[in-house]
Amino acid sequence: MEIALIIVLVVLVILAIVVIVQFNRLRTLAVACDEGLSQIDVQLQRRADLIPNLVETVKGYASHERKVFEDVTKARAAVGSAKTVNEIAAADNQLTAALRGLLAVAEAYPDLKASANFIQLQEELGATENRVAFARQYYNDQVRAINTALTTIPGNFVGPIAKVTEREFYEVEEVSDRATPEVKFG
Incomplete structure (x- = not known):
């Protein structure tokens, strides 16, 4: 009887350790996903902050291009x-x-x-586009990791306990939109 009780206790301790380790892993992955999405926000805001200077510079030369300026302003507001x-x-x-x-x-x-x-503004915009692309990639890497952990054993059992759910990938809608804006120098 004592041996059976010891075996049951050892199995329960091992199971508890597995659950705790998986719980912590899932919570860590969730934080990494949140961090990745936050970095996308930061870089998109950086890009949005460059736009007023770019618009004002272009306006000085092409003030009659009102629709383009309105589109940029609306898009900038949408990011915010x-x-x-x-x-x-x-x-x-x-x-x-x-x-x-x-x-x-x-x-x-x-x-x-x-x-x-x-x-100078084009150079800053190009550098920011690279940062946005890196932030997107980092976020999607974290989403892949958490989604994989949640769809495999024991993550699929521990996920609901940890209140961690699958995340959506950051996707660009159309293939033509996947390229960053073209920046040409003279």
Whole structure:
């Protein structure tokens, strides 16, 4: 009888250790996903903060391009109000398209393309686009890790206990939107 009790206790202790380790792992992965999404927000806000300077620079040369400026302003506002992964991705897509339009307008003005301020803003925008891409990749890597952990044993049993659920990947809507805005120098 004593041996059976010891075996049961050992099995229960091992099971408790497995649950605790998996619980902590899932919570750590959830925090990493939240961090990844936060980094996307930070980089999109950085990009959005560059836009007023870029718009003002372009306006100095192409003030009659009102629709382009309105599109950029609307897209910038959408980034600030997005909350869910899908809303953030949609706002990112909208802002990318608006920036493409703004940079296309700039192509028609050689003096603007030669402006030191415009060149500096384009360089900053290009660097920020790289940061956005890195943040997206980091987030998606974390989502893959947490979703894999939640769909395998013992994660699929411990996930509900840890109150951790599967996350959505950050996706760009159309293949044509996957490219960053083209930045040309003269």
